[in-house]
Amino acid sequence: MADKSVPVRTFLIEPFDIMLHATEEGVQALQARFATWLRTLPGPARFFCWQTPASLDAKIAQVSRAARETDDERRAALLMEYRRHYELLQAEADYQRTLCGMALWTDETPRALAGGLISAFDTPVVEAPLPPLFEGRYELRESPFWHLAPVGRPGGRPLLAVLTGYEFLPASWNFFRPLASVLRLNIPLALVVDIPKTFERNAAVDAVENIIAAYQVHLSGVRGEDSRSVTRINDCRRTLQEINAGDALHQVQISIAVFAPDPKTLKRRVHEVINETRPWFLLRQEVGELLSRSVQFFSHTPTRLITIPPTTWPVTSRELALMLAPLGYRKLSTTDGVLRGEAVGAAYPVFHNSWRDKRATHEVWVGTTGFGKTFLLNGYLSREYAEAGIPFDLLEPMGHGRHIVEAFNLPWYVLSARHTCLNPQDVMFPTLIEQKSHTIRIYETVLGRQLSSGQRENLERGLLGEALEILYAGFGDLQAVTPDIAPLCETVCDVLAGLGDKPHIQQVARDLADEIAGLCTGSGPWAKFLNGHTTVDFGRSGRQQIGPRVFSFHELEGDPVMTALAYAQVLSAIRRDSLYDEQPRIIAVDEVYRLMRHPSLLDFLIEAAKTFRTRRKKLVVIDQQMSIFLDGKARLVFENCPIRVIFSQRQGMNVFREDAAFQHLNKHHLDIIASLPRFQYVLDIQDEGIFWLVNRAPLSEIARFGTT
């Protein structure tokens, strides 16, 4: 029992989703992990779970407010559609919010304790005061039955009754029954598992052996059968076995506080709870003095100071582990942010706000074609835009950007092989050095080889850079080089061909100029696309705010180099523009591998990801396989993405098993990822949690984006 001098440390534990462990082995592993932690409990402990009614009211109000305040008709219309969706969700469900906590009486440092909890429960844990069971003052009432009622104006404060567990029945417990089913009654309540004592190993063995000895003496004296005593001895033996296998023996007692708005409902709920648990453990409704005292179980008052006749029960660590089952019942949490999906199984909506930090948080999305990435992306972009007013740039190669263009009446930039020209010499960077290396990257992609890592290549890079420098120098100020006057590819080739002071260098320069000219000028394959002034207006044209834009590359006739260059030039224009302010913005790049597979453009993407991050721009990179984000340099992009959306990964599961980046996923997470059906995905937010979600899309989104 806690000594006076032993301080209490209280922690809040983020519930996780048991559905992420819902296989036989999954829950077994979970039980084992919890049990291992319990075995070494340093002193008295108390586990808490509070379940309070929750609603989407705040979300609905926020959406309605945004609809009233915007002067953009389409946005208002979309907001009203989202409002209807939330109202629909609210009408079909009875949401509860859960919060779990742990109080530990020990001298260990809170940091060490929190660390232990985090690794045992694999979920965020913070040292924090526990929330109170009720607010303000409550008084004891005798009629119509014993309960506690708020003093003064209730102001929404409910009545409450306390139930204390006094006997455990010989029944099988698991993570789903009985405690989770109590939570699933969807009654506002608080549940406490008090662990006033964990026996020292030898003391436990001695105590249990004494009981066995006593029964044996008794049995030797009776004639005939005494099956009760035989069962008791067996139970004691099993307990000893479990202790020998490493378990500890704990004293536990369960208390449940039930809330209701009026006495009649309270009475009904109390009976519902008592009946639900009856096959597993018995609860008594506290009366009189005991009711007032039992409230202290929901605080951090040490058990020895709560003067209630003890009705604890001895259980082993593996049994006690199952009493922490409420940790696995994440319910509706915050409604801050936008809807990211609906939890599979538990059917509560999951909201997330990734703009709380000063920095934007990049995302990587992966999944097999046809499983719903693009559809989810459209929905996500419209939710962020409609609800939070955050504009986006969408880059996609298939042409389905049209749907979102139509939904919001946006400018649609369709880059075409026949009509579009993107001049590699357009100024995208503030300094000459950066600008030169960017243009060289474009040429490297065209040439299909990198100008580095060999003597000749280095020479070529130097010469090409010199040619560009000469051309830009002619303008004085780099920023004065607007797209309509930027040098053309043919000019670059002309200047390049005349460089070099020694014959063999002149030869190299001429060869390179010929090579580039053959590809980018005259009748070269990319002449039309590159050798001319840029025909797309990426500029702000004096606007303070740039609204959402969609760039589609489906008319580039499947030419991989053209597509890659289009990605690169559009992204660099967006990047240039993003330096202008710190307004949040989302830059979504669908099928990003088309860009990344060109080494020079990958370098560019890595740099852009960093720049975006510092300017509160969120980059969302999407493709089929996670492996492409882990190979070589691409990993730098991945490591800048703390949010991961993972659709079915039937092929390419090995990276999840082998790569250190996914060590936080257990075997069951992996099984889930390997067998995700269409429209389902795992949302993995670093340091916040893992969610298994389904995109149960609002009808409005299906109507708009249903044919991607």
Place this chain on the structure above:
Amino acid sequence: MAADIKSHVLRRDEKGFAGIPFKRLLLGGVSGGMTLIIARFAVGNLAFLLAALTCILALMLTGSRGGLPLWQRLLYRLRGTLTLAAARKPKSLSGRLGNTLDMPTGLVVLDAEAVFAPPEGEVEADMTEWVTFARADEADHDSGLVFVEQALEGVSHG
């Protein structure tokens, strides 16, 4: 993935008859006998009936309700009633009785601020858990001042 909760392995079932432990039977018998002896003088043979009733009553009151003997539960309930009376109607008979018996009237009204006060005061700031920075940017390269448990070895104290 499951566990079968066992019977109470630290408590022996008490021996008894027809499910009632001998201790309770004994108490019932003794109280019945006492009633018989005393009541015999007053009510004659009716005392046998009274004795039987007393015996049953004693068995019931010692029976378990919600993990506690019934008499104990009734006592807590009565204490609750007296406490309420002492706090609400101190002039009434039960109120005066409650006051005389020193009922814990502090339990009538529970103040969340007192019952659920965060465990401060007990918690001393442990300086070794903190890192002190003179300037904000030091936090970026982890070069803050750290309190240590003991003097660093090799540091001169002169």
